[in-house]
Amino acid sequence: MILQILYIIAIVSEAITGALSAGKYRMDLFGVLLISLVTAIGGGTIRDIVLNMHPMIWVQHPEYVIILCFFSMLTVMIPYFFARFDKLFLLLDALGLICFSIIGVNKALGQEFGFIICVIAGVITGVSGGILRDILCNKIPLVFQKELYASISIVACILYYLLCVHTTIPNTFAILITLVFGFGLRVIAIRYKLSLPIFIFDEVKQKKLTHKDKKDSV
Amino acid sequence: MILQILYIIAIVSEAITGALSAGKYRMDLFGVLLISLVTAIGGGTIRDIVLNMHPMIWVQHPEYVIILCFFSMLTVMIPYFFARFDKLFLLLDALGLICFSIIGVNKALGQEFGFIICVIAGVITGVSGGILRDILCNKIPLVFQKELYASISIVACILYYLLCVHTTIPNTFAILITLVFGFGLRVIAIRYKLSLPIFIFDEVKQKKLTHKDKKDSV
Amino acid sequence: MILQILYIIAIVSEAITGALSAGKYRMDLFGVLLISLVTAIGGGTIRDIVLNMHPMIWVQHPEYVIILCFFSMLTVMIPYFFARFDKLFLLLDALGLICFSIIGVNKALGQEFGFIICVIAGVITGVSGGILRDILCNKIPLVFQKELYASISIVACILYYLLCVHTTIPNTFAILITLVFGFGLRVIAIRYKLSLPIFIFDEVKQKKLTHKDKKDSV
Numbered sequence: 001m002i003l004q005i006l007y008i009i010a011i012v013s014e015a016i017t018g019a020l021s022a023g024k025y026r027m028d029l030f031g032v033l034l035i036s037l038v039t040a041i042g043g044g045t046i047r048d049i050v051l052n053m054h055p056m057i058w059v060q061h062p063e064y065v066i067i068l069c070f071f072s073m074l075t076v077m078i079p080y081f082f083a084r085f086d087k088l089f090l091l092l093d094a095l096g097l098i099c100f101s102i103i104g105v106n107k108a109l110g111q112e113f114g115f116i117i118c119v120i121a122g123v124i125t126g127v128s129g130g131i132l133r134d135i136l137c138n139k140i141p142l143v144f145q146k147e148l149y150a151s152i153s154i155v156a157c158i159l160y161y162l163l164c165v166h167t168t169i170p171n172t173f174a175i176l177i178t179l180v181f182g183f184g185l186r187v188i189a190i191r192y193k194l195s196l197p198i199f200i201f202d203e204v205k206q207k208k209l210t211h212k213d214k215k216d217s218v
Numbered sequence: 219m220i221l222q223i224l225y226i227i228a229i230v231s232e233a234i235t236g237a238l239s240a241g242k243y244r245m246d247l248f249g250v251l252l253i254s255l256v257t258a259i260g261g262g263t264i265r266d267i268v269l270n271m272h273p274m275i276w277v278q279h280p281e282y283v284i285i286l287c288f289f290s291m292l293t294v295m296i297p298y299f300f301a302r303f304d305k306l307f308l309l310l311d312a313l314g315l316i317c318f319s320i321i322g323v324n325k326a327l328g329q330e331f332g333f334i335i336c337v338i339a340g341v342i343t344g345v346s347g348g349i350l351r352d353i354l355c356n357k358i359p360l361v362f363q364k365e366l367y368a369s370i371s372i373v374a375c376i377l378y379y380l381l382c383v384h385t386t387i388p389n390t391f392a393i394l395i396t397l398v399f400g401f402g403l404r405v406i407a408i409r410y411k412l413s414l415p416i417f418i419f420d421e422v423k424q425k426k427l428t429h430k431d432k433k434d435s436v
Numbered sequence: 437m438i439l440q441i442l443y444i445i446a447i448v449s450e451a452i453t454g455a456l457s458a459g460k461y462r463m464d465l466f467g468v469l470l471i472s473l474v475t476a477i478g479g480g481t482i483r484d485i486v487l488n489m490h491p492m493i494w495v496q497h498p499e500y501v502i503i504l505c506f507f508s509m510l511t512v513m514i515p516y517f518f519a520r521f522d523k524l525f526l527l528l529d530a531l532g533l534i535c536f537s538i539i540g541v542n543k544a545l546g547q548e549f550g551f552i553i554c555v556i557a558g559v560i561t562g563v564s565g566g567i568l569r570d571i572l573c574n575k576i577p578l579v580f581q582k583e584l585y586a587s588i589s590i591v592a593c594i595l596y597y598l599l600c601v602h603t604t605i606p607n608t609f610a611i612l613i614t615l616v617f618g619f620g621l622r623v624i625a626i627r628y629k630l631s632l633p634i635f636i637f638d639e640v641k642q643k644k645l646t647h648k649d650k651k652d653s654v
Binding site: 049050051052113114115116117120131135138139140141143144145149150151154195196197198199200201 | 455456458459460461462463464465466467468470481485490491492495498499501502512515519571572573574
C-alpha cells in the first residue's frame, strides 16, 4: 500500500524529468511523451520481459499510462515551473530509485527467485528506464558516468532482500528501513559528489607501452 | 485476408526503405539485411514481446523473413532503381504505418485487452520498427522530429478501435475506413509539412531567468 | 558437456573484451560491469526473449553472473595484462562466436523450430551481445562494418543444423565439425581481412543523377 503510493510518486516524477530531458533534443510532442513513458515505466518493462513476469503493472493498470501522459504534457506546457523545483526532483528521483529497486526485488521474490536474480531484478527496475531514455536521446547512458546511482540501487536491493528473507521483521518495516537508508546514501552521494572510479583504458598508450617493453627487452 | 496482403506489401516496402537508409552508413551486407528486417518486423516483435503475445507472425511464417531478405539484397543490387520511386515508397510507408497500426490493435483485441493497451499495441507496431532502425544507425529516431507520423498512428488506432468495439459494421469496412482516413491524413501531413510542435527546453536560459528573478526579488 | 565448458570460456572472454571496450568510454565501474554482462549474455537473452524460451541460462545458473562480474572487475584491475593477450582474445572471441551460434541452434531445435528460425536463433545468440554493447557505448555496431563475422555465424548455424537434422552423426561430432569449420573460417577472415561488400547509397548523388536524366530527356 505504502509502496503503491510511493510507486505513483516515483513514476510521475520520472515522467516529468524524462520530459524535461527530452526538451534538450528538439523533439516533438510524441517524442517527449515516449521519452517520459520510457523513463517512468521502461525499467519495470525490461525486468518483466527478461524474467518473464507477465502481465506488467502498466498493462494491468493502463490508467497509470494516462496519468503519465498527462504529467508529460503538463511539463511541456509549464517546463520552467517544474524546472524551478530541480532540487525537489533530484530528491524525488532518489526516492524513485530506491522505490523501483524495492518493487523489483519484491516482484522477483514473489516468483521464488534466489538472491542474485532478485538483486538483478531490483537493479534493472531502478536504472534501466534511464538507460533506455539516454539510448533514445542518442547519448551514452548517464548512469554509467555520474555520481553513485546504480551502486546505491545494488546496495538497497541487497539490504531489502536480506531484511525480507533473513529476518522476521514485517515487510512494511523492511521497506521503510531500505527507503531511509538508500535515500540517505543517495543524498550524501549527491551532496559530496561521490562517484565510482572511472575506468579508462587507452589502447594506444598500451601499445606504446608494449612497444617500449619490446625495445627494453631488446 | 485483405489485411494480410496489405501486411506483406507494407513489410516489403519497409524492408526496402530500411536497406536504402542503411546505405547512408557504410554498412556491410549483413548490416543492411539486419536493418531491413528490423525496420520491417521490429515493431511487431516489440509489441509481441511487451504484451507477451507469442508466437510472433514471423516465427509462425518464417518464409516472410526469406522474402524480406530477398528484397533487401535486391535493393542493394539496384538501389537507384528503388530510390527513383521515392515518392511511391513514401506512400507505401504511409500505407504500412496505418496497416501496422490496425494489425497491432487487432492482435491486442484478440487478447481481450482494453482501449488504452489496444492503442498502445497499435502505435508500437506502427512506429517502433523505425525507432529500432534509427537506434542501430546511431541517430535520434526520426519519428520524434519529422512531420505528423506517430500521431496519425494514434488517431488511426483510436478510430479502428472505436469502429470495432462500439459499432456493428463488419471488420473489413472498419479496416477500409481506417486505411482511407489514416492514409489521407498522412498524405496531407506530408504535402503541407504538418508537424507536431517541437518542445525546446533550455536549462541554461532557465537558470539565467531564475537568476534574474532573484535579482529582481532582491 | 563439451559445449558447456566452451560456453563458459566464451562468456568469460566476451566479458573481458566487453570490459576492455568499455574502458574507451570513460565509464564508471557499474558501466563496465553492465557492458561486460551485456556483451557476454545479452545475445542469449535477446534470443530467449524473442523466441519465448524461458527461463534463460543465466536465470537458471545465476552463479555464471557472479563469475562474469569477477572477471569484469579483474579486467579493470589489470587491463594491460589482459590487453597484452589481444590476439588470444581475438581467437577466444572467434571460438565464442561459433559456440554461441551452435548453442542458439541447439536451443531452438529443442523447441522444434524449423530451419529458418533455428538459424536466426543461432545468429542472434552469436552477434547481438556485441550489437547491444555498441548501442550502449553509443556507436554504430562494429559487426556491421568489420571483417566477416555475422556471415560466419550464419554459415556455422546452417552447417550445424544440416549436420543435426539431415545426418545421423552423433551430436558431439556435429559440434566439433562446426567448431573447427567456423573457427577456421573466422581465422582466415581475420588473417586476410576478408569482409562483406559495403553498401553505400548516396541520395544526393542519386538526386543529381535523376536531375541529369531529366535534362537529358529534355
